[in-house]
Amino acid sequence: MNRENFNILVVDDEKDYCDVLKMILTGKGYKVDTCGNGQEAVEKLEKKSFDLVITDLCMPVMDGRQLLEEIKKRDWDTEVIMLTAHGTIEKAVDAMKAGAYSYVTKGRDPEELFMEVRKLRDARKMKRDNAILKEKLNGNFMLESRNKKYRQMMELAERAAQSDSNILILGESGTGKEVLASFIHQKSKRKEANFMELNCQALSESILESELFGHEKGAFTGADRRRIGLFEASNGGTLFLDEIGGVSVNLQAKLLKAIENKQIYRLGSSTPINVDFRLITATNHNLRKDMGDGSFRDDLFYRISTIVLELPPLRERPEDIPLFIQYFFDKYQREMNKRITDVENSVKELLAGYSYPGNVRELKNIIERLVVLSEKGEIREAYLPSDVVKNQRTARQVQSEAMDLTISLKEYRGKVEKAYIASLLERYPKDMNKVAEILDISRRQLFNKLVEYELK
Numbered sequence: 392m393n394r395e396n397f398n399i400l401v402v403d404d405e406k407d408y409c410d411v412l413k414m415i416l417t418g419k420g421y422k423v424d425t426c427g428n429g430q431e432a433v434e435k436l437e438k439k440s441f442d443l444v445i446t447d448l449c450m451p452v453m454d455g456r457q458l459l460e461e462i463k464k465r466d467w468d469t470e471v472i473m474l475t476a477h478g479t480i481e482k483a484v485d486a487m488k489a490g491a492y493s494y495v496t497k498g499r500d501p502e503e504l505f506m507e508v509r510k511l512r513d514a515r516k517m518k519r520d521n522a523i524l525k526e527k528l529n530g531n532f533m534l535e536s537r538n539k540k541y542r543q544m545m546e547l548a549e550r551a552a553q554s555d556s557n558i559l560i561l562g563e564s565g566t567g568k569e570v571l572a573s574f575i576h577q578k579s580k581r582k583e584a585n586f587m588e589l590n591c592q593a594l595s596e597s598i599l600e601s602e603l604f605g606h607e608k609g610a611f612t613g614a615d616r617r618r619i620g621l622f623e624a625s626n627g628g629t630l631f632l633d634e635i636g637g638v639s640v641n642l643q644a645k646l647l648k649a650i651e652n653k654q655i656y657r658l659g660s661s662t663p664i665n666v667d668f669r670l671i672t673a674t675n676h677n678l679r680k681d682m683g684d685g686s687f688r689d690d691l692f693y694r695i696s697t698i699v700l701e702l703p704p705l706r707e708r709p710e711d712i713p714l715f716i717q718y719f720f721d722k723y724q725r726e727m728n729k730r731i732t733d734v735e736n737s738v739k740e741l742l743a744g745y746s747y748p749g750n751v752r753e754l755k756n757i758i759e760r761l762v763v764l765s766e767k768g769e770i771r772e773a774y775l776p777s778d779v780v781k782n783q784r785t786a787r788q789v790q791s792e793a794m795d796l797t798i799s800l801k802e803y804r805g806k807v808e809k810a811y812i813a814s815l816l817e818r819y820p821k822d823m824n825k826v827a828e829i830l831d832i833s834r835r836q837l838f839n840k841l842v843e844y845e846l847k
């Protein structure tokens with residue numbers, strides 16, 4: 392935490408004292424706000440998060456002791472340094488018992504106060520760094536769910552983590568396939584070793600091959616030194632190959648050999664190297680279809696899919712959307728040192744009703760954007776991306792049009808039916824089978840309706 396990120400609120404009814412303290416602390420690089428009593432301080436704390444409150448003990452309206460109580464009662468992550476007058480040692484001790492970080496006697500050498508502030512800032516920085524590190528290492532993710540299918544999948548994942556079986560994770564982009572893979576690694580006996588990850592889609596065949604197998608010096612133009620690949624780097628640990636569906640058939644054959652024999656050759660070498668890794672793969676391709684048209688090898692598919700975990704898209708677990716919203720609001724408030732106190736009602740509605748084609752990734756980005764744009768703890772509908780608003784507006788518009796009180800029942804039914812089919816098409820744009828299945832009609836009937844309602 393830089394000093395600029397350390398927010399201090401000075402509370403004292405002596406305005407001159409506040410101003411002097413603010414000037415000195417600002418000069419030392421801290422961010423400082425001031426106010427004249429405990430009541431005003433609570434109002435400020437409700438809107439913004441402060442790392443430290445330096446408060447006088449005796450003040451009108453609400454004194455320092457009451458302010459301390461309010462802060463502790465609300466569980467705000469804010470420390471309090473109490474300023475006391477000479478001869479009020481009992482009150483100071485009482486404040487410490489009630490949870491104050493420390494007390495400083497007013498009017499003594501101000502260095503004493505500045506040292507306390509510095510000490511606190513360092514301690515909080517260490518705490519915050521540790522929390523970030525822990526999050527990175529342990530993958531502090533939102534894995535709770537109210538969705539039965541997801542919970543069953545997680546149970547299977549935890550059990551599978553104990554074994555060395557190959558795991559294939561299926562799911563649309565942004566559903567959390569990488570998150571799940573790293574969770575499995577953390578839950579496995581391999582957790583102390585490396586978790587190596589590679590997105591196979593993003594790389595050309597030759598680069599992918601050298602990334603995976605490594606190479607000897609001089610193996611190809613530009614190979615000016617020996618380099619070990621991911622198979623070797625994940626020895627004892629887990630190798631996660633994302634977008635396995637994007638690997639060329641040629642490389643698939645080499646992958647299969649490495650997985651079956653647990654033995655590889657670096658490019659440019661004929662010496663076999665034994666490797667011990669747990670393989671997790673993921674894809675958003677339909678591999679069965681790819682096998683049908685010959686772009687994915689059957690033998691590789693059966694080898695990598697000992698256990699298949701299917702991550703449902705977010706729209707199929709809508710009961711979890713509020714949990715994710717809360718999780719990401721908490722995360723970004725913490726990270727950006729902001730406090731959200733007022734969210735416009737329509738924002739909650741729009742977020743809950745949106746279909747999230749980009750899944751958890753999209754939801755996460757939306758919440759980050761809202762927290763970034765929030766001002767004075769408030770979040771307005773205007774801060775939402777247009778997709779979220781547009782989506783809901785069409786639904787609302789159709790509903791209000793359908794509520795025209797002069798039309799026949801047949802016309803009303805037609806409008807509602809059209810709107811419902813249109814929403815399903817928006818949700819499953821390329822999957823007519825799914826739309827027909829949900830509507831419980833045949834594909835032919837669906838086709839007729841698309842023509843009738845001019846939805847084609």
Ligand SMILES: Nc1ncnc2c1ncn2[C@@H]1O[C@H](COP(=O)(O)OP(=O)(O)OP(=O)(O)O)[C@@H](O)[C@H]1O
Pocket residue numbers: 531532533534562563564565566567568569570571633675751752755
């Ligand atoms: N359960 C979760 N808890 C917290 N964050 C999550 C969770 N699931 C996904 N995310 C976040 O959403 C984003 C996308 O997740 P991830 O990369 O795991 O998805 P993916 O399915 O592998 O996507 P792609 O197929 O595009 O690679 C990441 O920023 C990740 O941190």
